[in-house]
Amino acid sequence: MRASTRVRGWRRSLAGVACAIPLLAASASAGTTGRLSGRVVDAKNQPLVAVNVAIPAARLGAITDSDGGYTIMNLPAGTYNVRVSLLGYGPKMIQGVDVTSDNTTRLDVSLVEAPVEMKEVVVNAKRPVVNVNLTSNLATVSRAEIQKLPVQELSQLVELQAGVVSQGGDLHFRGGRGGEVQYQVDGVSVNNSFDNKSILHLDRSILQEVQVITGTFDAEYGQAMSGVVNAVLRRGTDQFEWDAESMVGGWMAPRAHGRIDVPRAYPGDVLNFQISASGPTRMPATTYLVNLRRGVNKDWARSMRVFQPTRDLSLTGTKYLRPDGDKEREPLGFSGEWSGVLKLSNRSLKNVELNYQAVPNYINGQRGQWVWHVNPDGMTEQRTISVAHGVDGTWTLGKSSYLNFIARENYFNYRDMKYTDLYDPRYDVAGGAVGSPNYADGANYAGVDLGRFTQTTNALVLKSSYANDLNRKNHLKVGAETQWSVIRFGHPGYLIYTTVDNAQQLVRFQSRPDLPAVSEYQPVMGAAFVQDEIEWEDLHVRAGFRFDFFDARSTLPSDLANPANSIAGAPASVPVPTTVKSTISPRIGVSYPVTKESSLYFAYGHFYQMPALRDIFDNADYSTLKDLQARVSYRVMGNPDIRPERTVQYQFGYKQAITENLGLDVNAFYKDVRDLLGTEFISTYNDAEYARLANTDFGSVIGVTVAVDQRKLGPISLALDYTWQLAQGDASDPRETATRASQGLDARPRQIPFNWDQRHTLNLTTSLAKPDGYSVSSVLRVASGQPYTPSNSLGYGLEDNSGRKPLSWVLDLRGESPLRFSSLAMRGFARVFNVFDTRFFNGSVFGSSGNPYQSSSISDRTALGDPTRFYPPRRIEIGVTMGDAK
DSSP states (O other), X not given: OOOOHHHXXXXXXXXXXXXXXXXXXXXXSTTTEEEEEEEEEOTTSOBOSSOEEEEGGGTEEEEOOTTSEEXXXXXXXXXXXXXXXXTTBOOEEEEEEEEOTTSEEEOOEEOOBOSSOOOOEEEEOOOOSSOTTOOSOEEEEEHHHHHHSSOOBHHHHHTTSTTEEEETTEEEETTOOTTOEEEEETTEEOEETTTTEESOOOBGGGEEEEEEEOSOOOTTOXXXXXXEEEEEEOOOOSSOEEEEEEEEEEEEOSSOTTXXXXXXEEEEEEEEEEEEEEEEOSSTTEEEEEEEEEEEEEOSSEEEOOSOSOOOOSSOSGGGOOOOSOOOEEESOEEEEEEEEEEEEEOOSTTEEEEEEEEXXXXXXXXXXXXXXXXXXXXXXXXXXXXXXXXXXXXXXXTTEEEEEEEEEEEEEEEEESOSSTTOHHHHHHOSOEEOTTSGGGOEEEOOOOOEEEEEEEEEEEEEEEEEEEETTEEEEEEEEEEEEEEEEEOSOEEEEEEETTEEEEEEESOBTTBOOOEEEOOEEEEEEEEEEEEETTEEEEEEEEEEEEEOOOEEESOTTSTTSOSTXXXXXXXXXXXXXXXXXXXXXXXXXXXTTEEEEEEEEEEEEOOOHHHHHTTOOGGGGTTOOSSEEEEEEOOTTOOOEEEEEEEEEEEEEOSSSEEEEEEEEEEEEEEEEEEEEEEOTTSOEEEEEEEEEEEEEEEEEEEEEEEEETTEEEEEEEEEEEEEESOSSTTHHHHHHHTTOOOSOOOEEOTTOOSEEEEEEEEEEOTTSOEEEEEXXXXXXXXXOOBOTTXXXXXTTOEEOOOEEEEEEEEEXXXXXXXXXXXXXXXXXXXXXXXXXXXXXXXXXXXXXXXXXXXXXXXXTOGGGSOOOXXXXXXXXXXXXX
């Protein structure tokens, strides 16, 4: 479906308006604020009335009621000092109170009677080792905790959470397929509906708090079946603050360790520089935050420029190859990134906060492929431009209610090609890739990659919510959101060798029936939700309903048995519009505190999500089937009329604060997964068959998670989580059924382990720290083997996913210490990733042997010479941070 010029013009105008009002939007909104609640009593545990509870840094406060209770809502996530005072009682300042997004922090205070004026008592708050009010698995990582971990980006932090498994570059939450996670920034989705992945790379320097939900989640969150990641960004400050970081690192592998062509030392391959500043502007009641980051990451595997892409191929046979390259060794691939944040916040209007934020990313790089290691200039280059920006405002209606509105544009542009211009003459000079099995195990020694792909998503997201504390024990929230998207993807022209005048020539095609041009689609999705949080006697209940709708705004043939309307004598088939899909999702979570230090909890919910629009729109032109005659086409057709995928989750758990600093959380979960994207075969009137996507796949996941959190044991603290799970279904990929059928294998549904079925996962994080001094932290990850399909010596596969890869583990370290030689607040740090130079961590193995080092199949000869199949070697980084920001 093509976009009209008027619609595109309207979108440009809207983006222009958003950019023109930089005094608006991004903090006090869904996903960025929490609540502080509790009671104030005297020494006899009697309630105190009219006590002033104030948070000076946030300019918020409350007065206690007749029961001594108070609630401060719409409080931005962070760490605060809380001042409690009442005439006739000694004032008290509680320092370091943590407030997390979309949750209630409990703070009960006892005041001592004082007829005469007393000096204020200062108390350091401690976050409870377990939150007995939570009804699901929510991991909240504060900025202080993030800074101590050996991680650089958000994705590395998410991978450390219980129930998260990495496989093939995707993160799988509790056994779900990749792309089943909702990524949010300050409470608003930044997912690209093209592939259901985040459009942003977020550096740790801009994160205030990260929440990772791996179990059930509230009705406020949609378009996700397995989990939610909400990144809360830092805010502007009332006084000027700044901080900076500079880091350099490289790969250090003193031994070959079974790898091929492993570097011994390449310092400078990893670089990271960032600077942040925040404070007041010259405009009234307006603060800012600005961050700029430059990152460089080069592959550890090295190529050697033995050949140039352009060469005379008139001589045949590898013995005539004459190397014409400069023999320079360089990284096989690389990535260079510019990113940053701009936030402006204005409070000049009474009871109103207006904000604007922009988070841009620019990434340019080359995805290393070993087949090009002797001719690295033949690989395509990738470029990504993305930005999430917009405005929001929060209107505080009273002490117990507020209203907010968010308008955000999520823009993403990606291209993957060697030369931008289809008619670039360098394509003709170089030609396509040329290789020989008799040279370097089939490496491409001439030509360039002729592939060309581009993808653009421009989405407008509007979201509004209303929150009201109906009373101190009942918090109601209602809201709605909608998203209009313009999605373009495809191949911007083709280069294909074609016989012209009895000679092979490289011919350009903008498009032809079997080679479609870049296509454009304009789907619309929206939702409304009601969420209520209730404290009823000893029960804590979170319950809600969510309504979602999706309109693909596309067409399909009216008669799938005559898909191209080309079968003589068959009923006519005409394009008909796709139908609007709608779902209702009930969700409930209950927590029952057995004691003040322990609770039982249960959660249940329905979760719906549209598959990646890339899959349903790709190859959806059924006119290409006009010549299908009495045979089977295994090329899978798209289907814009797909229903949402569905997961029903159950969870039951127990939490216990064993001591003040030692907590235990044990939970069991089950997921029933239905209507997953799969493949069905359609029969036509002329006895032919073709494959198309449909809601045919299914699966189930059962598991147990045990988490132990030891906050402090002298200078040592640790966190341990272990997950056992069984994730299985009929297919790991939507097109797997068609692939099996094309190979003559049994394509009927059966239950097998998913590719990412990691039965045992253990994460251990330890920290050794001295206040205002040194700190050392480590992260140990242990994983049992994921499935693989065994094969015989001839390369023929046996039963799918019936084998298991070896157990693997990896250790990362980080150390930090103050630097005393400067008047600046400086700290030096060092990080070591893969300390013991682990060669294998749930990567690929050979089907004939079950390990990554040897194979008895001749067909694996090329793969045996590919070092990129191994886990990256040891990486050492050193750096320094400075500044005065807390």
